[in-house]
Amino acid sequence: MKAELALVPTEAAEEIRSERPDGRKTQDKRDPRLPIADLFSEERARQLWESLPDEHRQDHFDSSNMPDDYRRAFVEQVSNREKGWFSQAITFTGLPEPMIWELAWFVDQQVRDGYAINPARFNRLRRGLVLALEYGGPQARSAQSITALSNEQWAEEVRAAAVRTSLPSGENIATLVLHSVKHIQDRLAYAYHDGEWWRLNLWNPTLDRRIPQREHEPSGRHVANFAHLTTDWLREAVKWWLSVQLLTEQYVWSSVKSRMDTMKRFQWYIDQAGCTGPQLVSSPEQLRTWVRGFVDHLNSHSTLSGVNKGGKLAKNSRRSALVTVEAFYRWMYDNRAEAVSVLADPRWGRLDSTYSVLFRLDDKPRRTNQMPDDMALEDEVISQIAAGSGLLAAPKDEGGLDDRQAFHALMLLIRTGRRMNEVLMMDFDPLLPLATTGPKEGDDGAGFVARLKYQQTKITGGGPPTIPVDQEIVDIIRVQQEWAREFITSQGAPEGTEPPYLFLQTRQNRLGLRPYASATLHHRLGNLTKMLAITDSVGRPVAVSKTHTFRHTRATDLINAGVPIHVVMRYLGHLSPSMTMHYAKTLSTTAEREFLRYKKITVDGRTASIEPSDLYDMLHLDQRADRVLPNGWCMLPPRQVCAKGNACLTCDKFVTDASHRDELQHQLAQTEALITRRQTQFTARHGEPMGEENIWLAGRLTETRALAKVLIALEQIGVHDDGQLRAVRGAGVTDRPGSIPGQPKESIS
Known part of the structure; x- marks a missing residue:
């Protein structure tokens, strides 16, 4: 029988860390509450095997039985350099039957998700497992599943077997087993786990499809690790709270990280001040003092990263932390009866109305929305950026960065004022016809010719996310579409396949299912900033990687051109005029000119x-x-x-x-x-x-x-x-x- 997934002590919930070769500590993002060996079930392994199409249920794949979709996904490997033979064959033979089922299911999942399969690496992995099964210790020889040992244990068994058989390449195979087995086990862990997804300490939406996400989620590959919350009652309650918010669409996945960061600050204060459980203190008279201590903790806390590293937390960060903790406790108070049942902790039932408003008004700093003076770029600066942007696409041997996608994305950011993710997650064919008639005869071509649909990933509600665009933007999109088609064809996608996204991740993305990462574009633009070394009219360096300045610049240009505020709102995708005016900086000369009209x-x-x-x-x-x-x-x-x-x-x-x-x-x-x-x-x-x-x-x-x-x-x-x-x-x-x-x-x- 499969062991029940039980709560583990606080110590076991802490991050698992290991030594790197350079002596630094690394974080193992394996969920300590997923005891992989205990999760194995032969019945469940058989179900995974039977879920595969008939042509995919094989213990080997070669030219005689290779399915078409596998043939395109398997990377050809040179088998004989002199004669130029190529092979795509892989085999699972020589392994226990449940292990064959697991590997066959894993290969199928990889192909479905658009990853490439390297036959040579896979066959070396199989060789290492067979070596451990035949010449390893008692635990390895009796293993029926890849989950029977941890990836580190499998690697050690391979090393020991290589010594016994005098295999010269044993260390290389052991290293391959170490990394490959972990990836396989990560997939199998979520497949074998049949409990409630939110009870896990590690939320990985890439591998656990039960986690709610939007269709286009900018943070879809991020992992939420609740092991940072080392206090049991807090960790379990926060997971339940956030899971309900996701299921009811009150929060989106990208909100989880910011809430987690806040609750980590709360955990740090609990570690420092101590508490008596969900009620925090033993008597109501002590609550205000305890809560005020958390406020003082935030006011004196120093940032650990970012441009303000070592300085005090910004007002908005402190306010956000207080608002989040208060929202958490208000929700727990409103649902205290259900919390007692779901979390099996009667202490939540003893919360009173005091916990629905933990902080006083003067505890929370006023939100500051004042924009820096350099958020709207000067025309000359924009011209210099546009003139130097070709370095993004230029080959590396010509001093460029050899990234045409980054070049096209920057051109769209400058010309449309969209957010970075709104461009990078754009549909492959985002162009729609204009609602009105097109340009008239004799038009110089400077007018709008189409509507551009973008992914609204920040604000929900409002009208459809489209803006009118001119021929220049249409041309940029057409060129990027051609590049994307050529790319996925070169990766082995079927002829005529169109990816879901216009901008594509270039590694392990055979079908174009994953968009270009914002972190990659930020890195490219950071390099471009150093290469161009642009300064504004007062000598301040201009960071091209601060892409939001293009949005501010576009908003300011529209306002100063006399475009009505409701039209600017619609263009920027805002729900209220105050949001638009937050982004737009109206020039004093424009304000005076409009006033003096009357x-x-x-x-x-x-x-x-x-x-x-x-x-x-x-x-x-x-x-x-x-x-x-x-x-x-x-x-x-x-x-x-x-x-x-x-x-x-x-x-x-x-x-x-x-x-x-x-x-x-x-x-x-x-x-x-x-x-x-x-x-x-x-x-x-x-x-x-x-x-x-x-x-x-x-x-x-x-x-x-x-x-x-x-x-x-x-x-x-x-x-x-x-x-x-x-x-x-x-x-x-x-x-x-x-x-x-x-x-x-x-x-x-």
Whole structure:
């Protein structure tokens, strides 16, 4: 019977580490909770064998029985250098039957996933296993499955057998067995494991297809290792929490790593401060002190990697850690009854409502979204990058990096403003026809000719992820498509096969099933940065590898070209204007130009007496959005506070222009309707209408008179405007010095 997968002690859950030849420690990403030998089941091995197509259930493959898909996947090896014989044959003969089943299933999985099979290496692996089975120790000689020994034990048995048989190549075969057996066992471990996938400490979506993922997942090859959480109750609860979030699509796979990083910080604090289980402390009175200690721990913690290595954690990182821990505990509190059953730990049932809000508002730093000044690149810098980008595609013997894919990807990043993964995970044929008619006769070709579909991997919701593109972008995509077709054909894919992605991983990707890795492109662009050594107008080095600057630059260019904000939102794939404005940096000259397009009118219906450029400076519209009103602007100096409530229409600091005409007319109609309604009610109650001395009516009549003056002035400007920008004082100036002819005008500072 197969042994049950049981919880292991904290010590066993720690990362397994081994010594490298250079003395450094390496992490073995084998899940310590997968006791591979205990997972073996002959019945399950037979099921794996029977799941294969008939032509794949063989103990050897050669020219007489090789399936077509295997023939294309098996790399031809020279068998006789003098005569030039080639062989694709492999054999599993001489091994126990369950081991043959396992190897046959493994080969089938490798071929399905687009990997190549090296017959020479595979036959040497088989030779090493047979050697250990025949001349190894008692444990090896009795083995029925590749899982019977660890990969290290198999390698040692091969070495010992080689010594006994005086095999000169024993060490080389042992090294091959060490690495190959581990890869085989990693696949078999998940195939043999039939428990709940989330209970494993190592989540590997490449090998465990039960883990939920999006169709296009940028982090699809990442592995989540929960062995970092060495506290049993925390580790099991976090795994359950994250698994439910994945299953319900509250989180995506790429979110798991960031949550894991946060919970590792929480684990570090538990190791430092200690705790009493899920409730953290023994009495409710101690909880605030314990929690505050975690906040102080984050505030004093130093970063271990990145550009800020050795410095303090950024505000956003600290806030994210607190928000994640609080979200975890809130969810555990809401599901505490189920947690007792699922995790077999009654302590979770003792959580009270205090744990749903662990941190106070002032514990969490305010989120900072201020972008550096160099996020939007200058035109000259973009030109230099484009001019030097050919080094990416140039051959290495000409001083280039010999990567045409990186060159094409950079061209698309610059021209479209997409995120890196949105380009690298693009469909093989991402072009769609325009929704509108194409370019007219005589068009110079600079217009849009197609729509480009990209993979929206960050934001869910909104419209379809497409943008209009010109002929230049279409040409780049066509050239990349041709390169991708040639590549997979050279790798052994059937003639006419089209890969799912436009940009392809170039190693072990025979069918093009895996996209070009973002880490590879980042490395290429880092090398290009060193080769070009570009600086901006103030001498700052420009990092081409910071691809998000191309997105900021594109957003800024669109805003400054006068493209409406809702169109820019749609182009960038954003869900709100605030997201777009976070990316776009509007030039001060553009903001001033747009403001000065309108003539400003005061509440008494006159043109503002100050120059519009001075008015713009006074209002600081690029910084003082709180001075923008629904029907105009407030000229109150930024340091002063308004004490008039909503009496803007009767305030001498109020100005407006023709862009607010509809709002002003709507406000006048509403006010007049309100006066009529109140007069009717007043007359019905008191037998006579309100007089103009009534304080409420007097205020409303003042508003209507002010609105009427403003609208009349706007109409007059529309008819008699001579195009000159003039300005006079704001509302209320008729009661102040300077408004009566002959009196000196009061200056505004």
